[in-house]
Amino acid sequence: MLIAPSPSLKNLIFDVAIFFVRWFLFSGLFVIVLVFPFFSDSIMLSYREHQQEYGQNYAYLILSTLATTLGTVGALAYSYRKQRKLPLFLLQYMKSWNLQQFLNGVVLSTAQILFCVLVLIFGLVSFQFDSIKSIPWAIILFALVSVSEEVMFRGYLLPKLLEKFSLWPSIIISSLLFACSHLANPHIDVIGFTNIFLFGVWAAILYVHHQNLSAALGAHFSWNLLQTFFGFGVSGHAFNGVFRVKQISSASYLTGGAFGLEGSVLALVALLVLIFYFSKKL
Numbered sequence: 001m002l003i004a005p006s007p008s009l010k011n012l013i014f015d016v017a018i019f020f021v022r023w024f025l026f027s028g029l030f031v032i033v034l035v036f037p038f039f040s041d042s043i044m045l046s047y048r049e050h051q052q053e054y055g056q057n058y059a060y061l062i063l064s065t066l067a068t069t070l071g072t073v074g075a076l077a078y079s080y081r082k083q084r085k086l087p088l089f090l091l092q093y094m095k096s097w098n099l100q101q102f103l104n105g106v107v108l109s110t111a112q113i114l115f116c117v118l119v120l121i122f123g124l125v126s127f128q129f130d131s132i133k134s135i136p137w138a139i140i141l142f143a144l145v146s147v148s149e150e151v152m153f154r155g156y157l158l159p160k161l162l163e164k165f166s167l168w169p170s171i172i173i174s175s176l177l178f179a180c181s182h183l184a185n186p187h188i189d190v191i192g193f194t195n196i197f198l199f200g201v202w203a204a205i206l207y208v209h210h211q212n213l214s215a216a217l218g219a220h221f222s223w224n225l226l227q228t229f230f231g232f233g234v235s236g237h238a239f240n241g242v243f244r245v246k247q248i249s250s251a252s253y254l255t256g257g258a259f260g261l262e263g264s265v266l267a268l269v270a271l272l273v274l275i276f277y278f279s280k281k282l
Contacts, residue, residue: 012164019075019156026078027071034070035063056240058137065141069148076156096212105206105218112270113226116261124249127230134240138228141239146220153178153200154207154216167208167282175200185236187258195262196235198271199223205278233260 007015036043039060042053121127153174161170178200179193203216227234231245236259247255256263 006164009164016160019079022075022078023071026074027068030067030070031064034067056238058134058141062137062141065144069144072148072152098212098214101210101214102218105215106222108274109219109222110226113261115270116264116266117230119266120255124255126246126248127243130242130244132242135242138225138239142221142224145224146217150213150216150220154203155213158204158207171201171204174204182235187236189263191253191265191268192259192263195267195271198268198275202271202275205275205282209278209281227261232256233258235260235262
């Protein structure tokens with residue numbers, strides 16, 4: 001049996017860099033087509049001004065996230081078209097989809113969030129009901145976010161790294177890049193960065209264990225949605241949820257503060273437990 005040669009480190013870095021350049025260009029094109037016709041004034045705003053002006057505008061957030069999701073698909077399509085592998089790639093994705101694994105990922109992330117909430121309600125935070133009006137829009141938004149980020153970091157980057165490196169170095173590198181993509185997020189700190197990295201490790205383990213993105217997509221989707229449901233920030237971004245959370249304790253390392261539950265050591269503990277459990281299955 002012939003074994004494909006491992007690419008050189010130089011070629012690997014070049015391929016990954018070109019992929020992200022293509023993603024940036026495709027995403028920019030789709031932003032021009034999908035976002036600017038409805039939010040033309042957003043073109044002149046800085047990143048911070050975007051957060052202040054549109055941070056809780058679901059129409060803007062959904063359109064801009066759809067643009068970056070299509071940018072991911074466009075970058076992948078171009079990469080695999082060049083290698084004449086696009087039809088096989090798309091067929092593999094469709095055949096590998098597993099609803100049960102997706103739901104398993106949803107349940108696991110839900111359990112983590114509920115664990116954090118149950119600890120926090122004992123004198124650390126309180127919740128006040130707000131409205132359910134935003135939940136359908138939040139579902140659409142976080143479905144797009146999970147598809148875009150999982151396809152990019154676990155669907156493309158991780159397998160690409162596995163062409164050159166062994167399993168754990170590939171998981172660590174892809175998860176570090178995933179965490180670094182959130183460095184510009186508001187209120188990020190060491191705990192927040194660490195938790196995003198750990199979530200990337202866990203999602204990568206789910207991908208490798210199941211050999212598809214189903215479980216990782218379910219975990220990512222519910223991780224973001226449940227934080228919004230309870231009124232927490234998601235990676236530093238505040239969204240309208242069903243509840244509003246009030247910080248009773250000033251111990252932000254427990255409550256997560258403005259960054260959300262991803263800024264809490266409770267989430268860190270929950271992620272480490274799941275990483276330890278699922279890593280034994282690899």
